[in-house]
Amino acid sequence: xxxxxxxxxxxxxxxxxxxxxxxxxxxxxxxxxxxxxxxxxxxxxxxxxxxxxxxxxxxxxxxxxxxxxxxxxxxxxxxxxxxxxxxxxxxxxxxxxxxxxxxxxxxxxxxxxxxxxxxxxxxxxxxxxxxxxxxxxxxxxxxxxxxxxxxxxxxxxxxxxxxxxxxxxxxxxxxxxxxxxxxxxxxxxxxxxxxxxxxxxxxxxxxxxxxxxxxxxxxxxxxxxxxxxxxxxxxxxxxxxxxxxxxxxxxxxxxxxxxxxxxxxxxxxxxxxxxxxxxxxxxxxxxxxxxxxxxxxxxxxxxxxxxxxxxxxxxxxxxxxxxxxxxxxxxxxxxxxxxxxxxxxxxxxxxxxxxxxxxxxxxxxxxxxxxxxxxxxxxxxxxxxxxxxxxxxxxxxxxxxxxxxxxxxxxxxxxxxxxxxxxxxxxxxxxxxxxxxxxxxxxxxxxxxxxxxxxxxxxxxxxxxxxxxxxxxxxxxxxxxxxxxxxxxxxxxxxxxxxxxxxxxxxxxxxx
Numbered sequence: 001x002x003x004x005x006x007x008x009x010x011x012x013x014x015x016x017x018x019x020x021x022x023x024x025x026x027x028x029x030x031x032x033x034x035x036x037x038x039x040x041x042x043x044x045x046x047x048x049x050x051x052x053x054x055x056x057x058x059x060x061x062x063x064x065x066x067x068x069x070x071x072x073x074x075x076x077x078x079x080x081x082x083x084x085x086x087x088x089x090x091x092x093x094x095x096x097x098x099x100x101x102x103x104x105x106x107x108x109x110x111x112x113x114x115x116x117x118x119x120x121x122x123x124x125x126x127x128x129x130x131x132x133x134x135x136x137x138x139x140x141x142x143x144x145x146x147x148x149x150x151x152x153x154x155x156x157x158x159x160x161x162x163x164x165x166x167x168x169x170x171x172x173x174x175x176x177x178x179x180x181x182x183x184x185x186x187x188x189x190x191x192x193x194x195x196x197x198x199x200x201x202x203x204x205x206x207x208x209x210x211x212x213x214x215x216x217x218x219x220x221x222x223x224x225x226x227x228x229x230x231x232x233x234x235x236x237x238x239x240x241x242x243x244x245x246x247x248x249x250x251x252x253x254x255x256x257x258x259x260x261x262x263x264x265x266x267x268x269x270x271x272x273x274x275x276x277x278x279x280x281x282x283x284x285x286x287x288x289x290x291x292x293x294x295x296x297x298x299x300x301x302x303x304x305x306x307x308x309x310x311x312x313x314x315x316x317x318x319x320x321x322x323x324x325x326x327x328x329x330x331x332x333x334x335x336x337x338x339x340x341x342x343x344x345x346x347x348x349x350x351x352x353x354x355x356x357x358x359x360x361x362x363x364x365x366x367x368x369x370x371x372x373x374x375x376x377x378x379x380x381x382x383x384x385x386x387x388x389x390x391x392x393x394x395x396x397x398x399x400x401x402x403x404x405x406x407x408x409x410x411x412x413x414x415x416x417x418x419x420x421x422x423x424x425x426x427x428x429x430x431x432x433x434x435x436x437x438x439x440x441x442x443x444x445x446x447x448x449x450x451x452x453x454x455x456x457x458x459x460x461x462x463x464x465x466x467x468x469x470x471x472x473x474x475x476x477x478x479x480x481x482x483x484x485x486x487x488x489x490x491x492x493x494x495x496x497x498x499x500x501x502x503x504x505x506x507x508x509x510x511x512x
Contacts, residue, residue, distance in 0.1 A: 010172035024337030036285025043218035065416035070246025076348035101240025116335035117156035123328035165365035203293030238408030240345035263430035417445035
């Protein structure tokens with residue numbers, strides 16, 4: 001009889017801790033600025049319905065499969081895939097899914113830290129009143145001056161990476177669990193406060209209308225691709241983080257009434273995570289857009305909205321210093337909760353190979369920091385040095401988010417739906433409703449992989465389409481934020497922002 005491998009990293013204290021952790025991984029920079037904007041631009045409430053359909057057909061089935069593989073293996077993504085492949089009596093080459101996910105997470109962490117550190121810097125700037133009375137020209141210049149200062153960016157990149165790896169180094173119980181139990185409730189409280197403040201502004205109705213007005217005429221083929229991509233990337237799929245977190249998920253909990261143990265359903269848990277992720281994204285839109293409309297500012301997509309237009313709005317409104325500070329603390333919380341999930345897959349693997357967790361976190365942190373220096377310099381010293389798809393940052397983002405993540409998600413769906421023993425999948429998913437299980441199996445075997453293939457092909461096509469044609473079609477797979485001109489604060493400076501991861505990492509090469 002095979003002896004079940006016991007988790008070497010610890011377990012989440014409860015199902016709800018796992019939900020907070022996975023939601024923290026899913027909620028990233030892209031939730032705060034990208035999802036609300038694409039919702040307003042693609043039909044408002046009609047797009048939300050389309051997006052929820054894509055979440056149900058693409059996001060939830062693949063996320064459930066990834067959590068299932070992680071919980072079944074109980075180890076890092078690499079060794080979990082080794083164990084599950086062995087249990088299914090198939091080739092150990094399927095462990096490549098774990099390697100692909102862990103490498104994706106490592107690469108994303110490197111440039112995610114470089115960009116998330118902008119929010120850390122802006123939280124400090126907002127708290128010390130830099131944005132009070134700021135003009136459009138000054139706000140734009142402030143952002144451009146930050147990007148042009150490699151020393152400043154390196155300093156905050158270093159600080160953000162230290163904050164991330166300190167949490168990861170403390171392990172599941174002492175680090176990850178404590179962090180998400182603080183960061184996620186804080187994020188929700190800050191979001192509620194900001195939404196409450198937005199409700200008192202004169203532009204509240206206009207902002208909500210922009211976000212939720214039903215306009216089915218905007219549901220084009222491109223809107224469908226955007227919705228599919230957002231549904232896939234927003235849940236941190238394919239990057240090993242969810243599989244790593246799934247390894248720490250309890251298989252059963254005690255019923256408080258009967259005292260008996262009952263299995264924890266992966267499907268219902270994943271559905272809650274997807275719902276919370278969507279609510280945070282929509283809540284961010286409800287908090288931001290009324291401020292912009294109240295100040296008479298044009299709504300823009302990209303870093304320009306978060307780092308140029310919003311500071312201008314905070315600088316003009318009563319209480320702007322307080323609420324501006326709270327907003328950027330909210331952004332930091334979202335980015336931090338995502339980044340710790342990106343560091344976990346490789347750290348867990350190194351621990352399983354014999355390193356102490358503190359040393360593993362140091363190795364991963366230094367490696368990701370060093371690689372992230374290239375992304376930092378892409379916005380200043382190396383901005384004119386381009387190859388393949390653009391700067392060093394652009395290439396890192398393209399490789400990880402456009403190529404590796406969809407490939408990882410596709411392989412996870414194929415393994416869970418076609419390779420893994422069905423009896424094992426049913427037992428691990430703990431789905432009491434057999435018809436619902438059959439729906440999941442059909443989705444993960446056929447519909448979800450097909451949608452990911454379409455997204456992958458479209459993303460590659462959009463990346464290498466001639467610039468004139470791409471600009472005419474505005475493809476969601478290759479966002480190009482254009483340099484601002486004059487005093488127009490609504491246009492974004494020339495920079496792309498990764499999602500996240502939040503990790504939601506992006507459909508538009510944007511985020512985490």
